[in-house]
Amino acid sequence: MPLLSMTGVHKRYxxxxxxxxxxxxxxxxxxxxxxxxxxxxxSTLNKVLAGTVSPDAATIELDGQPITIGKPRDAAARxxxxxxxxxxLVDSLTVGRNLTLGVEPTRxxxxxxxxxxxxxxxxxxxxxxxxxxxxxxxxEVSSLTPGQQQxxxxxxxxxxxxxxxxxxxxxxxxxxxxxxxxxEIIRELTAAGTxxxxxxxxxxxxxxxxxxxxxxxxxxxxxxxxxxETSESELVRTMVGDVAQAERRAELARTxxxxxxxxxxxxxxxxxxxxxxxxxxxxxxxxxxxxxxxELLLALFGATPIxxxxxxxxxxxxxxxxxxxxxxxxxxxxxxxxxxxxLFMQRAIQENLSIVSLRRRLLAALGISMRRERxxxxxxxxxxxxKIGGLDDPVTSLSGGNAQKVVIAKxxxxxxxxVLLDDPTKGVDISAKxxxxxxxxxxxxxxxxxxxxxxxxxxxxxxxxxxxxxxxGRIRTQLVGDEITSxxxxxxxxxxxxxxxxxxxxxxxAAPDGSDR
Amino acid sequence: xTAATTQRAGMPDRLRSVVRNPVVIASIIAIALVVIGQxxxxxxxxxxxxxxxxxxxxxxxxxxxxxxxxxxxxxDGIDLSVGKVATLGAIVGARVMDGTDANLAGGILIxxxxxxxxxxxxxxxxxxxxxxPFVMTLGMLGVVQGIILAYTGGAAAGRAAPFLTELxxxxxxxxxPGVLFVWIILIVLVTLVLRRTRPGWNLYAVGSNRTxxxxxxxxxxxxxxxxxxxxxxxAVLGGLLLLGYTESVxxxxxxxxxxxxxxxxxxxxxxxxGGVGGYLGSAVxxxxxxVLQSLLTTLNMPASHRTIVNGVILLVLLALYGRQRKxxx
Numbered sequence: 001m002p003l004l005s006m007t008g009v010h011k012r013y014x015x016x017x018x019x020x021x022x023x024x025x026x027x028x029x030x031x032x033x034x035x036x037x038x039x040x041x042x043s044t045l046n047k048v049l050a051g052t053v054s055p056d057a058a059t060i061e062l063d064g065q066p067i068t069i070g071k072p073r074d075a076a077a078r079x080x081x082x083x084x085x086x087x088x089l090v091d092s093l094t095v096g097r098n099l100t101l102g103v104e105p106t107r108x109x110x111x112x113x114x115x116x117x118x119x120x121x122x123x124x125x126x127x128x129x130x131x132x133x134x135x136x137x138x139x140e141v142s143s144l145t146p147g148q149q150q151x152x153x154x155x156x157x158x159x160x161x162x163x164x165x166x167x168x169x170x171x172x173x174x175x176x177x178x179x180x181x182x183x184e185i186i187r188e189l190t191a192a193g194t195x196x197x198x199x200x201x202x203x204x205x206x207x208x209x210x211x212x213x214x215x216x217x218x219x220x221x222x223x224x225x226x227x228x229e230t231s232e233s234e235l236v237r238t239m240v241g242d243v244a245q246a247e248r249r250a251e252l253a254r255t256x257x258x259x260x261x262x263x264x265x266x267x268x269x270x271x272x273x274x275x276x277x278x279x280x281x282x283x284x285x286x287x288x289x290x291x292x293x294x295e296l297l298l299a300l301f302g303a304t305p306i307x308x309x310x311x312x313x314x315x316x317x318x319x320x321x322x323x324x325x326x327x328x329x330x331x332x333x334x335x336x337x338x339x340x341x342x343l344f345m346q347r348a349i350q351e352n353l354s355i356v357s358l359r360r361r362l363l364a365a366l367g368i369s370m371r372r373e374r375x376x377x378x379x380x381x382x383x384x385x386x387k388i389g390g391l392d393d394p395v396t397s398l399s400g401g402n403a404q405k406v407v408i409a410k411x412x413x414x415x416x417x418x419v420l421l422d423d424p425t426k427g428v429d430i431s432a433k434x435x436x437x438x439x440x441x442x443x444x445x446x447x448x449x450x451x452x453x454x455x456x457x458x459x460x461x462x463x464x465x466x467x468x469x470x471x472x473g474r475i476r477t478q479l480v481g482d483e484i485t486s487x488x489x490x491x492x493x494x495x496x497x498x499x500x501x502x503x504x505x506x507x508x509x510a511a512p513d514g515s516d517r
Numbered sequence: 518x519t520a521a522t523t524q525r526a527g528m529p530d531r532l533r534s535v536v537r538n539p540v541v542i543a544s545i546i547a548i549a550l551v552v553i554g555q556x557x558x559x560x561x562x563x564x565x566x567x568x569x570x571x572x573x574x575x576x577x578x579x580x581x582x583x584x585x586x587x588x589x590x591x592x593d594g595i596d597l598s599v600g601k602v603a604t605l606g607a608i609v610g611a612r613v614m615d616g617t618d619a620n621l622a623g624g625i626l627i628x629x630x631x632x633x634x635x636x637x638x639x640x641x642x643x644x645x646x647x648x649x650p651f652v653m654t655l656g657m658l659g660v661v662q663g664i665i666l667a668y669t670g671g672a673a674a675g676r677a678a679p680f681l682t683e684l685x686x687x688x689x690x691x692x693x694p695g696v697l698f699v700w701i702i703l704i705v706l707v708t709l710v711l712r713r714t715r716p717g718w719n720l721y722a723v724g725s726n727r728t729x730x731x732x733x734x735x736x737x738x739x740x741x742x743x744x745x746x747x748x749x750x751x752a753v754l755g756g757l758l759l760l761g762y763t764e765s766v767x768x769x770x771x772x773x774x775x776x777x778x779x780x781x782x783x784x785x786x787x788x789x790x791g792g793v794g795g796y797l798g799s800a801v802x803x804x805x806x807x808v809l810q811s812l813l814t815t816l817n818m819p820a821s822h823r824t825i826v827n828g829v830i831l832l833v834l835l836a837l838y839g840r841q842r843k844x845x846x
Contacts, residue, residue, distance in 0.1 A: 303732060327734030341732050344725035346793045355722050356733045358715050368713045410733070 001064050003028040003195050004049075004164060009058040011044055011219075013427070018044040019055065020219035026164060031186060031196045033206040033213030033227070037239055037490050038289050038455040040216040042199055046168050049197070050082035051075035079163035083170045087153050089141045096120050096137030099156050123155045126185065130178040146173040154182065158189070165189060166197045171205060183209050201288045203232055203494045217241055236494060240487040258315070259449035260418050262300070265309035269295030271473045273309070277418070277449040282440065284464030284484070285453040287493045292473035293453040294336050297420040300451070301333040302326035313417060327356070330417035334407050334424050336453075342407040343395050350391040352406050353377040357413040380409040384439055401432020408439060419443055421452045425459060437463060457489040469493055539786020539794075543801040546784075546834075550808045558815045568693050570811050571804065572685070575700040576762065577777055578803035580755035581785075582707055583636075583748030584778040585799040587650070589711075590744040591724030591791025592643075595650050598657040599752040599778055602635050603771035605661050606753030607760035608673050616676035624678055628753045635661065636749025640742030658775075665768060673766045685761035696758055700800075707796040720744065725792030777806050780831050 002025045011019040019041045026032050034042045047053035049060075051072040060067050062078055069075050075082075089098050100116045120137045130151050141149060150173050157165055167186075171179050186196050186209060198210055206213060207227060214224045215238045223238050257279040265273040269292045277283045285293040298304045300311065302320035311318050313329060320326035326333075335341035344352055354373045361372050377391050386405045389397060395406060404424060411419065421440065425433045440463060444450045454460050460467050467479045469492040477492045535541055555562030580599050587594045606628040614624030635657060642653045684695040711717040723730045723740045731737050756771050763770065783789060784805055785798025809830060813823040 301732075323731055324734050324736055333732060335729075335732055340726070341728050344722050344729055344792070346725050346788070347721055351718060351721065355718060355735070358718060362715055366714050366716075368715065368718065370713070 002026055002061075003063065005061045006045070006049065007059045009045060009048055010056045011041075011048065011053065012056055017219050019048070021221075022216060022219055023221045024049070024214055025224065026195045026197065027212075028163075028193050028195055029190045030211040031190055031198050031209050033210035034197055034199045034216070035203075035206065035213050035235060035239055036216035037457065037486075037493075039218075040239075041219040042216050043168060044219075045216065046082065046166050046197065046199065049075065049164070050080060050166055052082075076160065079161070080166070081157040081160050081162035081164070082166035082168065083150075083154050083157045085150075085169040085172045087149055089149055089153060089156075091140075091142040093141060094137060095124070095135065095139050095141060095144075095152055098141055098152060099123065099137075099159055101156070103160065119159065123159055127151050127155055127181065130174075130181040147175055147178055150174055151178060151182075154185075158185065162194060164195045164197065166199075168197075168199045169201065171200050171202065179205065201291075201494065203235065206235075207232060215239055232494075233491075236487065236491050240490050259313065259447075260451075261312040263310050263312075265296070265299060265311070266307045267295065267299030267309075268304050268307075269473050270299055273470075273473075273475055275451075275468060275475075277451060279447050279449065280444050281465045282444045282450045282452055282463050284460040284467035285451065285470060286457065286460050286467045286479075286489050287470040287476065289455050291470045291493075293470055294422050295473065296470070297333060297422050297451065297453060300326075300418075301331055301420055303333070327414065330415075331420065332356075332411035332414060332416035332418065333420045334404070334411065334422060336422035336426070338400075338404055338407050343403060345396050346394060348392045349381075349388055349395050349398070349406060350374065350377050352395050353380055353391075353410050353413065356410045357415075360414070376413060380413055384409050384412075385435060399429070399432070401428040401436070404428055404432070404436065405439070408436070412443075416448060418449045418451070421450065423453055423455055426455065457486040460489060461485055471495065539784075540798045540801055543784050543786070543798060543805055547801060547805045547808055550805065550812055554808070554812045554815060557812075561812070561815055565692065568697070570807050571697055572694055572762075573811070574800075574804045574807040575696050576755050576759045576771075577774055577781060577807060578700055578755075578800045579703060579758060580752050580771070580774050581778040581781040581799045581803050582703065582796060583751030585707075585782050585785070585787055585794065585796050586711075586720065586744045586751075587748045588779075588782050588787055588789060589720055589724045589791055589794055590741050592727060592741065593650055594724070594741070594744065594791055595654065595779065596639065596745065596748045596752075597651065597654040597775055598635065598639065598661060599748060599755075600772045600775035601658045601661040601665070602632055602749055602752040603756030603759065603774060604769060605635075605665055605668075606632055606756035607766050607770050608665060608669060608675075608768070610753075610757045610760055611673065611675035611677060611766040614675060614678040614681070616678065618678045618680045621678045621680055624681075625757060628757060629750055632749035632751075632753030633746050634749070636746035637742065639749065640745035643745065644738045644741050669768065671768075673768055675766065677760045677764050677766075681757065681761035682764050683761075685758055696761070699758075704797060704800050711795060716740070716743065721792055723792075777803075780835075781806055784834055 005025045007023040009019045009022045022041055022045050024045060036042045044053055048055045048058060051069045051074050054070055060069060067078060099120050105112045105116050124137060131148055135148060141152065150170060154170060171182065174182065190196060200206055210227045212224060212226050215222050217239060258276055259279050260277040262273060262275045273296055275283065285296065287293065299306055300320065302322045302325055311320060318329045320329060320331065350373065354377060363369055374391060381388060384405045386402050386409065395403060425436055440450060452463060461484045464484060467484050469476045479488060551562045560566060580603055584596055584599060587596045609631055610624045610628040613627050614620045639654055639657055642648045643650050687694055689695045719735050719740050722735055723737050727737055759771050760766055781802035782799045784802035787794025787798060809827065813826055
C-alpha cells in the first residue's frame with residue numbers, strides 16, 4: 001500500500017487546464033522525482049498536495065484512508081511540508097524565530113524559547129557545512145545569502161518532522177556542495193521513512209537522488225519510472241511525447257540587414273548574452289521558465305540597469321539606460337504580467353491605447369485632441385481585431401486575450417523598431433492565441449525585429465526563426481530553423497544534447513555579423 | 518467589429534452611471550443640505566446666503582486642487598502640509614504686500630514660489646528618499662511651522678493688498694465676488710489639464726499603476742514630484758485668497774484646512790488609492806463641507822458638538838462611498 005496516493009486531480013485556472021486528471025503515488029522512504037516540461041502542472045500538483053491550491057476534484061488517500069487537503073494547515077496536520085524556490089522566511093526575524101514560526105513551543109501561553117533552542121541548534125549544526133561558521137540562531141535572515149536562506153527554509157520544513165517533504169526547485173539557489181549536503185540530509189530522512197518529493201530543473205540531480213519519477217505532460221500523469229532502469233534521454237522522450245510538429249512559419253526572404261545586435265549583455269539575472277536579430281526575424285527565447293528570459297528583455301528595455309555590454313540598433317550604438325530612453329530608441333516591451341505591468345486597470349481602453357504614443361500627436365506639445373486619439377485607437381482596435389464594448393469602457397471589461405492585444409496595440413501605435421514580447425500568450429484562450437501569432441508574424445514581416453520569450457515550446461517552434469535557450473542567465477545553445485522542435489527545446493533546456501553541455505557554442509550562439517548566412 | 522466599438526450604451530445604463538457618478542451624488546447632497554437649512558432656518562437658502570457659502574467654499578476648494586492631484590498620483594499620495602503651507606503663503610504675502618496694491622505682483626509671486634519650493638522638497642523626499650508621503654508631508658508640516666515662527670518672530674505683520682480684499686469681499690458680477698469667478702476658471706482649467714493634456718493623462722496612469730507607467734515610458738518620478746509642487750502652489754493660492762478675506766493675517770490662519778481638503782477630495786469621488794477621479798468632484802466636495810459647516814452653525818450648535826457631528830457625517834459619507842466602490846467592482 002502506498003504512503004500517499006492522489007488520483008483524478010483536476011484544476012482549472014480560468015480557461016486553462018493546469019491539471020487534467022493527474023495522479024501521483026508515493027512510497028514511504030523513497031525520493032520521488034516529479035518531472036515535466038513548462039506548464040505540465042508539476043507545481044500545481046505539488047501545491048495541491050501542500051494545500052496551497054485547492055483542486056477542483058481530487059481523490060487523496062494517506063495510508064489507505066481518504067483525506068481532504070483544503071488548506072496548508074490540513075497538509076501540515078497530516079505531516080506534509082513543502083519547500084519552494086520562493087522563500088517563506090520573514091527577513092527581519094532571526095534564523096531561530098523563523099525556524100519555529102507558527103509552531104513555537106509554549107508554556108502557559110507564552111513562547112518558551114528555551115525548549116526550542118536545543119532543537120534549533122541541532123538542526124543548524126547539521127547544516128553547518130552549508131551555512132558556514134557565522135550563522136547561528138540569532139542571525140537575522142536578511143543578512144544571509146540566497147543559498148543560506150534556502151537552507152534555513154529547508155531546515156524549517158525538516159524541523160516539523162514531516163512524513164512527506166516536498167522540495168520544489170529547492171536546489172535552484174544552492175551551490176554544488178550545499179546540494180551535496182541537502183542530498184545527505186534527504187538520504188537520512190528517507191532512511192527514517194520519510195518520503196521526499198523532488199522537483200528540479202537539473203536532470204542530473206534527479207538522476208542522482210531519486211528512486212522513482214512521475215512524469216507529467218499537459219496536466220496528466222503519463223508515466224512513473226524507476227530511475228535505475230531508465231536514462232536521461234528516455235525521461236526527456238517521455239516528457240515531450242509524440243507531439244505533432246508545429247506548423248512552422250514559412251521561411252521568408254530574410255535579409256542580412258541586422259536590426260539589433262547585442263554583445264556581452266550583463267544585467268541582473270543575465271550574464272554575457274550575445275544576440276543578433278535581423279530585419280524581419282523572430283528570435284525566440286527558450287529554456288525552462290525563470291532562467292533569465294524576462295530579465296534579458298527587461299534589461300534590453302532599460303528597465304533594469306545594464307552592468308556591461310552594448311546594444312546596437314541598425315548599426316548605431318544605443319544606450320538604453322532607462323525605459324524612457326529605450327522607448328525613444330524605438331524599443332517596445334509587452335511585459336510578462338499584463339495585469340501588474342502592462343495595463344492601467346482602472347482606466348479606459350482609450351487611455352491604455354494612447355498613453356505610450358501620446359507624445360507623437362499632441363497639439364502645441366501639450367494638448368490632447370480627443371478626435372485624433374479616438375481615431376487612432378479605433379484603427380488599432382480594428383487592425384488587431386480587439387473585441388471591446390466601447391473605447392471608454394474600463395480595460396477590466398476585457399478578456400485575457402483582448403487585454404493582451406491592448407498592451408500590444410499601445411506599443412504598435414508608437415511604431416517601434418524592436419518589439420520584445422514576454423510570454424504574450426500566457427493565460428490567453430486558443431483563438432486569441434492564434435490572432436496574437438498572426439500579429440507577431442505581421443510585425444516581423446513589416447521589418448520589425450521581434451524577440452519572443454515563451455514558456456510554450458510549441459509556440460517557439462511555430463513562430464521563431466531562431467531560438468536561443470537560456471540557462472541560469474546565460475545562452476546555453478541556439479537552434480535555427482528546422483532544428484526548433486519541442487523535443488530539442490526540452491532537451492536543450494534540461495542540458496542534454498550533443499555533448500556541448502557547459503560550453504556555449506560560439507559559432508551558433510553569436511552569429512558573427514550575419515556572415516554565417 | 519467597428520459596429521461593436523461604436524455601439525453606444527443603452528439609456529438605462531447611461532442613466533445608472535449618471536446616478537452613480539460621485540460628482541452627481543455630492544451635488545445632490547449639497548443641494549439637500551441647503552434645502553434642509555432653508556426648512557430649519559428660513560433664509561439659509563437665499564441667493565445671497567448661497568453666494569456667501571460658495572465664497573467660503575472657494576478657499577477650501579482651491580487648496581483641494583493640489584490635494585486632488587497628489588491623491589490621484591497614487592502610491593499612498595497625500596499632502597498633510599497644505600494647511601500650514603497656505604498659512605505660510607498668507608503670512609509671506611501679507612508682509613510683502615504690506616497693504617498696498619503697488620506690491621501686489623510680488624506679494625502673489627513670492628509666496629507662490631515658496632509654496633512651489635516646499636512642494637518640491639516634499640516630492641524629492643518622497644521619490645528619492647522613499648519617505649512615505651504621509652510621513653514626509655507630516656514632517657514638512659512641522660518644518661513649515663518652524664519657518665513661520667522664525668519668519669514672524671511670533672507676531673504676523675502686514676496686510677492684504679486692497680485689490681485682493683476687493684476680489685474676495687466685494688460683489689462684482691451677479692452679486693458674486695471676483696474670487697468665485699477665479700475659482701470657476703480654475704475648475705475649468707484644472708479639469709482641462711487633467712483630461713486633455715499629456716501631463717494629466719500621465720498623472721492618471723502613474724496613479725493607476727506605477728510599474729505599468731514606468732514600463733510605458735512615462736517619467737514616473739517627475740510626474741510625482743510635479744504633483745507635490747502643484748499641491749504647494751495651490752495651497753499658497755488658497756492661503757492668499759483667505760488673506761484677502763481676513764485682510765490681516767494670523768499664525769494659524771489656514772491650519773484647519775488640511776483634513777477638510779482630503780475629505781473634499783474623497784467626497785468628490787477620487788479614489789484614495791489614486792488613478793481615478795477628478796477635480797470637479799473635489800470642488801463639489803468642498804461646497805458640501807462648507808454648507809454642512811454653515812448649517813451646523815445656524816443650528817446654534819456649540820463648537821464641540823459641531824466638530825463631533827461634522828466628523829460623524831464625514832465618516833458616514835466615506836463609508837457610503839467605500840461601499841459603493843465595492844458594489845461596482
